[in-house]
Amino acid sequence: MKGIALLQTRDIQKVVEFVKKEPRTIQEIAQLMQRSWVTADTYIQRIKEQTGLLKNCMTRAFQRIW
Secondary structure, X not given: OHHHHOOOHHHHHHHHHHHHHOOEOHXXXXXXXXXXXXXXXXXXXXHHHHHXXXXXXXXXXXXXXX
C-alpha cells in the first residue's frame, strides 16, 4: 500500500512501543505522530494489516453516554 510507505520503520516501532506500554487512544497516537486522528487511525490499520504488529494490542476507546 502507498500509505504505509510514508511510515518509516522507526516511526512504526515508535507507535508499537507507545501502544504496548499501555492502551492508547487514537488521539494520543495522533499527537505522538503529529498527524490528525484520521491519518493516525489509517496508519494503525495499515500497520496491523501489513506487518501484523499491534494485532494483539488494544487501543482505548471512549464512549459518549447520552
